Amino acid sequence: MTDLDRFRSEARNWLQDNCPPSMRTPPGDGNIPRGGRVPEEVSEDALVWLDAMREKRWVAPAWPVEYGGGGLSPAEMGVLREELVRISARAPIISIGLMMFGPMLLEFGTEEQKLRFLPDIAAGRVRWCQGFSEPGAGSDLASLQTRCEDKGDHWLINGQKIWTTFADVSDWLFCLVRTDRQAPKWEGISMVLIDMRSDGVEARPIELISGASIFCETFLTDVKVPKDLMVGPLNSGWTIAKRLLQHERSAIGTGRQRNEGMAHDAVLTLRQEDDAPMDAGMRARLAGIEIDELAIAATTAQLGAEIAAGNNRPFIESLLKVASCNIRQNRSELIAHSMGSRALSLDDTILPAENDARTTWLRNRALSIEGGSTEINLNIVAERLLQLPRSS
């Protein structure tokens, strides 16, 4: 038995003993903790699962042990991922800190910044939010205007961010700011870390048509930031932001829960005319989605193996994000279609499974916008991956 076989067998046994059965189901009900100081409404099992993974150091299994991670090798990571998928385990936590900010800080942060911030993220104690977009800077992110001035012993920040997911319940903000107004727009940007409880920070939730609110407008008025909370050198923010966006696209594009068969199961459960045979058009759409799901699962596994072998593929995240978001949108659209008019029902007589399906369908509309829109990612695929000439 190789070391890797031994690791697999230990991981399988440990997961068998520690992952509660309710955490081995599709996460459509949103019952996954997000961490941080604000208490959340999640089940006892979800907290048990997070505690167990935290104790095992598998919340951030690949991070170095000194920063709160599990120190697993890429090969062990691959095995752990397979074992988690095998039992359809939910992620123990959904965290921007874990998926985006932490990997970026590992690459660009100072030793002090890593020791200060990473262990809290790996333990789910602190929640981060992302201050990139502004009212005048979305796809054209480099046009951002939030101003950062050097005041000797601190930075002074003034400006407005928008679409800041969960800013009102987050502890910290990683924020792109303009530090040089004369330089070309990409060369005058820096990244600073802002404590959300600082004077001058105000997060105003934006109410959505559903009545829920996941986004905020974030106003920054004369916010003082200590000098040691800039990531990377002054005016190097664009390089750091691009790297962070790669992590974001990778996180959106490669969810680890099992997808294959989900559409089929959901359609069978939710179909209105339960006894009638499924029509040919529906069967063809279902088959198409299942084929796409198998193809992307195989591609993701292949890329995972290549990365574990040290062969990185720059910009592949953009391709994966577009492909996987298309599939998720098609799947949730088909599931909603199978519910007939109940997918549009606003009364409370629909079943919890129907409600989950409807919520997922509506939520998934945003997948092709967040983390960079599909058009922007296709531009990256065309220019960077395929080396096609720029359109303008």
Ligand SMILES: Cc1cc2nc3c(=O)[nH]c(=O)nc-3n(C[C@H](O)[C@H](O)[C@H](O)COP(=O)(O)OP(=O)(O)OC[C@H]3O[C@@H](n4cnc5c(N)ncnc54)[C@H](O)[C@@H]3O)c2cc1C
């Ligand atoms: C669910 C969700 C969560 C988000 N969370 C955050 C967050 O936490 N923090 C944050 O900072 N931002 C967040 N965003 C904002 C997101 O990053 C932006 O919405 C996105 O980058 C698009 O910017 P925009 O909305 O200004 O659209 P615009 O840039 O105005 O684009 C409008 C349309 O024009 C198209 N377009 C623009 N430029 C081009 C071009 N060059 N070529 C082809 N087509 C183009 C776009 O594809 C899009 O269809 C979130 C968005 C969503 C939907």
